[in-house]
Amino acid sequence: MSISKIAKALNVSKSSVSLVINGKAKQSRISEEMEKKILDYVKEIGFKPNSIAQSLATGKTNTIGLIVENIGDSFFGPIALKIESSLREKGYHVLYSSTNGVDKLGEGIINSMMERRIAALIIAPTMDMNKAIKKLIHSQIPLVIFDRRAQEISTAYVGTNNYEASAVAVKHLFAQGYKNIGMITSDSSQSQMLERKQAYINEVNQQNLKPLLLEIPYRLNVPEREELIGQFINENDLDAIYFSTNYLCISGYKVLSRYDIVHQFGIVSFDDHEVFELVKPTVTCVRQPIIEIAERIVESVLKQINGESDWLRDDIIPSVLVVRNSTQGPNK
Amino acid sequence: MSISKIAKALNVSKSSVSLVINGKAKQSRISEEMEKKILDYVKEIGFKPNSIAQSLATGKTNTIGLIVENIGDSFFGPIALKIESSLREKGYHVLYSSTNGVDKLGEGIINSMMERRIAALIIAPTMDMNKAIKKLIHSQIPLVIFDRRAQEISTAYVGTNNYEASAVAVKHLFAQGYKNIGMITSDSSQSQMLERKQAYINEVNQQNLKPLLLEIPYRLNVPEREELIGQFINENDLDAIYFSTNYLCISGYKVLSRYDIVHQFGIVSFDDHEVFELVKPTVTCVRQPIIEIAERIVESVLKQINGESDWLRDDIIPSVLVVRNSTQGPNK
DNA sequence: TTCCTTTGCTAACTCGGTTTAATAGATAAC
DNA sequence: GTTATCTATTAAACCGAGTTAGCAAAGGAA
Numbered sequence: 243m244s245i246s247k248i249a250k251a252l253n254v255s256k257s258s259v260s261l262v263i264n265g266k267a268k269q270s271r272i273s274e275e276m277e278k279k280i281l282d283y284v285k286e287i288g289f290k291p292n293s294i295a296q297s298l299a300t301g302k303t304n305t306i307g308l309i310v311e312n313i314g315d316s317f318f319g320p321i322a323l324k325i326e327s328s329l330r331e332k333g334y335h336v337l338y339s340s341t342n343g344v345d346k347l348g349e350g351i352i353n354s355m356m357e358r359r360i361a362a363l364i365i366a367p368t369m370d371m372n373k374a375i376k377k378l379i380h381s382q383i384p385l386v387i388f389d390r391r392a393q394e395i396s397t398a399y400v401g402t403n404n405y406e407a408s409a410v411a412v413k414h415l416f417a418q419g420y421k422n423i424g425m426i427t428s429d430s431s432q433s434q435m436l437e438r439k440q441a442y443i444n445e446v447n448q449q450n451l452k453p454l455l456l457e458i459p460y461r462l463n464v465p466e467r468e469e470l471i472g473q474f475i476n477e478n479d480l481d482a483i484y485f486s487t488n489y490l491c492i493s494g495y496k497v498l499s500r501y502d503i504v505h506q507f508g509i510v511s512f513d514d515h516e517v518f519e520l521v522k523p524t525v526t527c528v529r530q531p532i533i534e535i536a537e538r539i540v541e542s543v544l545k546q547i548n549g550e551s552d553w554l555r556d557d558i559i560p561s562v563l564v565v566r567n568s569t570q571g572p573n574k
Numbered sequence: 575m576s577i578s579k580i581a582k583a584l585n586v587s588k589s590s591v592s593l594v595i596n597g598k599a600k601q602s603r604i605s606e607e608m609e610k611k612i613l614d615y616v617k618e619i620g621f622k623p624n625s626i627a628q629s630l631a632t633g634k635t636n637t638i639g640l641i642v643e644n645i646g647d648s649f650f651g652p653i654a655l656k657i658e659s660s661l662r663e664k665g666y667h668v669l670y671s672s673t674n675g676v677d678k679l680g681e682g683i684i685n686s687m688m689e690r691r692i693a694a695l696i697i698a699p700t701m702d703m704n705k706a707i708k709k710l711i712h713s714q715i716p717l718v719i720f721d722r723r724a725q726e727i728s729t730a731y732v733g734t735n736n737y738e739a740s741a742v743a744v745k746h747l748f749a750q751g752y753k754n755i756g757m758i759t760s761d762s763s764q765s766q767m768l769e770r771k772q773a774y775i776n777e778v779n780q781q782n783l784k785p786l787l788l789e790i791p792y793r794l795n796v797p798e799r800e801e802l803i804g805q806f807i808n809e810n811d812l813d814a815i816y817f818s819t820n821y822l823c824i825s826g827y828k829v830l831s832r833y834d835i836v837h838q839f840g841i842v843s844f845d846d847h848e849v850f851e852l853v854k855p856t857v858t859c860v861r862q863p864i865i866e867i868a869e870r871i872v873e874s875v876l877k878q879i880n881g882e883s884d885w886l887r888d889d890i891i892p893s894v895l896v897v898r899n900s901t902q903g904p905n906k
Numbered sequence: 907t908t909c910c911t912t913t914g915c916t917a918a919c920t921c922g923g924t925t926t927a928a929t930a931g932a933t934a935a936c
Numbered sequence: 937g938t939t940a941t942c943t944a945t946t947a948a949a950c951c952g953a954g955t956t957a958g959c960a961a962a963g964g965a966a
Contacts, residue, residue: 244952255916260954271914293689294635295952297626298921305669305690313645314655323646323672330683335669335690337637339662340655351662357625358637358667496852517849520828576922587946592924603943627922630951 384546482508716878814840
């Protein structure tokens with residue numbers, strides 16, 4: 243079914259049908275009689291306009307792109323859930339893609355989404371995306387960057403206070419009496435990781451201690467990762483570790499459990515995880531307000547789409563330290 | 575930029591440009607000279623055809639819809655990841671939606687995706703989707719149902735052997751010496767849940783014992799759920815529980831830990847989870863081959879889109895019992 | 907009656923592509 | 937020299953909508 247066929251069936255013009263369907267009957271001086279005739283028929287046959295044709299004619303789509311690292315993980319998954327349900331309520335569809343750790347995919351994904359003429363783009367950028375994102379800004383498409391920043395590019399950004407929250411986390415370990423606090427992070431140079439690392443370094447330096455860092459390549463598999471962590475723990479006389487993200491903490495926890503020193507060890511992770519409440523000892527963490535981050539992203543996207551100019555360039559939503567504190571504390 | 579503008583700029587016809595861009599130069603007897611001229615220009619200005627216009631003209635989209643219960647959970651998330659990356663390689667985009675436990679959303683989501691003229695639909699159906707799915711079949715759209723079946727409807731289906739795998743799980747508990755094995759499941763009447771439950775009931779009956787079932791409403795929040803589980807454990811003299819899904823098992827595990835009887839308890843969960851390897855005692859589970867399920871879904875979708883008729887109506891991929899066995903066994 | 911408004915509706919163009927029948931010019935065949 | 941065949945190209949129709957200028961009929965004012 244199409245608007246033209248309806249027009250023929252009712253012996254009226256396409257224009258009338260289109261105007262009525264779009265609720266422009268009044269303003270286009272369509273008689274109530276005509277309006278009723280068309281609406282009744284449309285309802286009767288259950289007609290829905292072809293949204294592809296609509297998009298072509300209006301130049302607008304109701305599709306929004308979402309690009310994250312891994313939609314299957316415990317951070318991006320719930321964010322994607324909330325973003326989609328909020329946008330659906332507003333009549334939008336969400337197209338997603340995961341870069342899955344392969345930085346080079348980023349630009350291609352952005353381009354192919356742009357060809358689909360999406361209405362807006364939400365991105366947790368990889369390192370290789372900078373050129374592509376600059377082009378996006380040039381193209382004027384509504385854009386929200388989140389979680390980590392795109393280098394030297396000013397866009398709407400939603401994220402947490404990585405530096406401050408990390409500083410609080412490290413301070414917490416010191417306050418508990420731990421002295422030799424190491425940090426395990428990924429080797430990524432994404433902004434959020436750098437901020438977390440810098441906070442650790444600065445806090446440790448303030449205590450006149452020297453930072454002990456292990457940076458693990460993203461593409462290592464789990465056993466390789468655990469091997470590295472094991473070495474790191476053995477080679478340094480640590481009593482606590484600050485993990486820059488939860489999947490690293492889980493690996494680290496496994497290793498520590500193996501050595502059976504986990505009960506004295508200080509452990510704090512950035513990002514919460516179901517596991518942390520269930521294991522013994524439980525794990526203290528920096529929890530990002532996932533729902534709120536998703537809400538702010540959606541808010542910014544919608545504002546930009548609707549041409550409102552009061553969206554924030556920098557929407558920083560503070561994380562909270564969730565103290566679980568079930569370890570026995572340092573024994574030195 | 576558009577094909578027409580390119581045509582004007584080069585002083586040739588739209589048709590020539592379109593044919594060349596689509597690689598139909600040879601078969602349409604376009605001269606190599608003309609072909610080169612057009613291709614060079616297209617590359618120079620970095621032109622990409624508007625895929626919305628293409629869709630309208632061809633009646634085909636390269637967008638595939640994915641409808642699951644919750645894209646943020648540990649089962650659907652990784653499946654969504656794999657589905658999207660596989661389909662992207664084949665030139666498709668994926669539109670997702672989560673019903674999020676609200677059965678009534680299902681039909682609306684399906685309809686709005688259909689309006690977008692998606693090329694195919696992948697659904698883990700809710701209970702309310704039956705009418706809508708019947709319509710889909712009528713509409714001839716390539717369709718794959720997975721995880722749970724749509725009632726009385728024959729479509730391409732990908733899933734695991736819920737009944738057999740559950741039977742193995744319950745047998746495993748009996749083999750370990752447990753006698754009073756309860757089952758905790760959701761109150762959902764989705765097919766996969768019913769199969770898991772039925773297997774449990776039959777296995778218990780075979781031992782001349784009576785089934786002890788707790789069915790928890792999906793919409794309960796975590797504390798309410800734990801409350802119910804606590805009662806269930808107290809009121810029945812259980813020594814083991816079979817959980818129909820991992821999120822229920824996590825709740826149950828928490829409760830059992832609280833009562834400190836977790837080390838003697840027999841616990842098996844359907845679906846694996848990161849937690850299960852990390853907690854002590856570790857948790858034995860029935861693990862669905864997630865990657866393979868996603869691959870088979872994609873395979874079926876592509877076959878249907880390409881008009882190949884050898885896709886399977888019933889693609890059952892067996893689960894494996896992952897025995898972690900760290901409990902001490904029953905003490906009775 | 908004539909002229910001006912208002913009302914109700916629609917023809918025709920547009921969006922950016924795909925597809926096919928038709929055409930003109932060059933070659934080949936007779 | 938005439939006709940048939942090929943080659944290279946394009947005009948025109950189409951997909952399914954949205955948009956707007958303009959027309960005819962009716963009503964009102966002079």
